[in-house]
Amino acid sequence: MNEGGTDRPAGQTPDGETRDVKARNGGACDVDVFIVGGGINGAGIARDAVGRGFSVALCEMNDLASGTSSASTKLIHGGLRYLEHYEFRLVREALMEREVLWAAAPHIIWPLHFVLPHQRAMRPKWLLRLGLFLYDHIGGPRHLPGTRVLNLRTDPAGAPLKPEMRTGFEYSDCWVQDARLTVLNARDAADRGATILVRTECVGLTRAGDHWEVRLRDHTDGTERTMTARLVVNAAGPWVDRLLHGPLGRPESHNVRLVQxxxxxxxxxxxxxxxxxxxxxxxxxxxxxxxxxxxxxxxxxxxxxxxxxxxxxxxxxxxxxxxxxxxxxxxxxxxxxxxxxxxxxxxxxxDDGAGKAQEATRDYVLRADPEPGAPLLNIFGGKITTYRRLAESMLTRIEEHLGRRGGPWTHDTPLPGGAFPKEGFDTLVGTFQAAYPGLPAALLRRLARAYGTDTPTVLGEAHTTDDLGHHFGADLYEVEVRFLMDREWARTAEDVLWRRSKLGLRLTAAEAAALEDWIARPQ
CATH class of the missing domain: 3.30.9.10 (D-Amino Acid Oxidase, subunit A, domain 2)
Known part of the structure; x- marks a missing residue:
């Protein structure tokens, strides 16, 4: 349950509370900023904007991170191969953000070491050495180890490889639980006052002088309502052009190329x-x-x-x-x-006109709609590693239209569960194992990876497995599912098993179906 006795996720406000937001804004609009799209960019902008003092609402037609933001390779990285396309600014920005994000969410982000075997028929050694030298140095100060050369005939990393692989290069990047990164940004935004509307589609956008009328359809019950906003951000990801085509009526718009x-x-x-x-x-x-x-x-x-x-x-x-x-x-x-x-x-x-999909830029482009009246800001492209910087750039644009509120603040502010040293995960796990000796160590470690310092909140008063409630399979229990429903907008078994976690790999089809039935029951 959230504060105030409601069983809705934090920030998911009913219609009556929307009127309260409108009153706080002087009666002019329901919110300052309305964001369409609940992927990493939309969630990141919502977090930054509400933290600066703007009133914010975000709608997502499905679940948070249900599109591109849960389908990445799950890396926080500079993009070594982007150096070949001379995208030095993007790589530098991404490498700098790698350090920032690791510090902000060390429970869901952690270092990985990558082995690049040398193949004579591919890129020459000198080119690999040059690229890795740049990769080590253009991002500024770093806490990750630099590149080293491996003898794959003696190093354990060579054992799974074919015997002709003799030399390799080892460098460092970071791993991320991508969907959880999105959800944690949305949670922080909601905790700071943003309205997060999941399974709610924007089906109409109408300029009404100096503000927008945003028509919304709730996919849960089919009802529609309209909210007003001073500014709209189109963060719809792969659907960014579709929002311009449909709700805005711009069938000629073409700004992105879709790459599977x-x-x-x-x-x-x-x-x-x-x-x-x-x-x-x-x-x-x-x-x-x-x-x-x-x-x-x-x-x-x-x-x-x-x-x-x-x-x-x-x-x-x-x-x-x-x-x-x-x-x-x-x-x-x-x-x-x-x-x-x-x-x-x-x-x-x-869509920068590149001939091949792999050559198209991974950089982001922010563009204001040219029509007069209430502003519409569109996001084209981007990558998960640079979402926070994209949000800061978008806030600069928003402030040009709505005026400056608070300054940038997300650079050194942890995400929910991330308020511990970035190299202190094992210490955190040890603390939980000492505090909960009656719970399996493996369960506590998995919960710490997902929720960090919020793990005690997930567990509540549970100190033995009998206290955890219904067991759904693997090490998934009722207390965790209730937390995901109450605090993280989970509405289906898929939300729980494939986005908030990857326990879908461990539950049987029958167990997943039973979880779906349990979630669907009135709680």
């Missing part, structure tokens, strides 16, 4: 905790990353997509491509029948 990226998950291919980055003859790269303890994540693909972003699915050709690319390096071949799960996402890259 797919990943496969297979049983664990190697035993150590390092990752691999493999070069392919077509110029692309793929990663092989330890995943959820017992698995290996392999991805990604990169090709044009022309369908409904909500209907994207991995193709047999993509599965075969990823298996073949990984098998070119690993001693034991990877085959499609080993795939236990796959996922696909659509990246909305700014």
């Amino acid at each position: 990226g797919s990943h496969i998950v297979v049983p664990r291919v190697f035993d150590h905790d390092r990752c691999y980055i493999f070069q392919n003859p077509d110029g692309r790269i793929i990663f092989a990353i330890p995943y959820e303890d017992k698995f290996t994540l392999i991805g990604t693909t990169d090709h044009e997509y022309h369908g409904d972003p909500g209907a994207v699915r991995i193709t047999p050709e993509e599965t075969e491509y990823l298996c073949s690319a990984a098998s070119a390096y690993f001693r034991a071949p990877i085959t499609p029948d080993q795939v236990v799960w796959s996922y696909s996402g659509v990246r909305p890259l700014f």
Whole structure:
């Protein structure tokens, strides 16, 4: 339950409370800023804006992070391969943000070490050395180890690889639980006063002089209502042009090219905790990353997509491509029948005219709608690593229209659960294990990875497994599901099992169905 005795997520305000927001704004509009899109960019902007003193509402037609923001390779990184396309500013900004985000959310972000085997037929050693030297130094001060050369004939990282792989380069980046990063930004925004409306679609945008009328449809019950805002941010990701085409009536708008990226998950291919980055003859790269303890994540693909972003699915050709690319390096071949799960996402890259999908810029572009009247600000492109900087850039634009409120503040402010030293995760886990000796150590470690310092809030008064409530399978219990429903907008088993966690890999189909039934019951 939230403060005040309601059982809705924090920040999910009913219609009556919208009128209170309008009163606080002097009766002119319901909110200063209305954001369409509940991916990482929309959630990040909502957090920054409300923290500066703007009144904010955000709508997402599905679940938070249900599109691109839960379908990444889950890396906080500079993008080593972007150096080949001379995107030095983007790489520098991303590398600087890697340090900032790690400090802000050390429970869901942590360092990884990547092994890049040298292939004579691919890029020469001197080019790899140069690229990695730049990667180590253009991002400014860092706490991650620098590049080192590996003898793959003696280093354990060479054991899973084919014997012709003799030399490798090891460098560092970070891992992120991408969907949780989005949810934590939304949670912080809501805790600071923002209104977060999930499963609520923007179906109409009308300028009414100096403000917007935003027509919303609740996908839960089909009801519609209208909110007013002084400014609208179009953060709809792959649907950014569709918002301009439909609710705004601009069928000629074309600003993004949609690029499909797919990943496969297979049983664990190697035993150590390092990752691999493999070069392919077509110029692309793929990663092989330890995943959820017992698995290996392999991805990604990169090709044009022309369908409904909500209907994207991995193709047999993509599965075969990823298996073949990984098998070119690993001693034991990877085959499609080993795939236990796959996922696909659509990246909305700014259409810069690049000939190939992998050559299109990953940088973001912010553009104001040229029509007079109430301002509309659109986001094209971007990557998860630079979402916070994108939000700061968007706030600069917002302040040009609405006036300055508070200054930038997110650089050194932790996200929910992240208020502990970035290298102190094991200490945090030890504290929980000492405080909850009656709970399994593995459960406490998983909860700490998901919720950080909020873990005691999730557990409540529970000190034994009997106190955790209904057991849904694996180590998922009622107290956690209730927390996700009450505080993090979870509404379905998919929200819980594939976005708030990856426990879908561990629950059976029958257990997942039982969880779905339990969530659907009146609580």
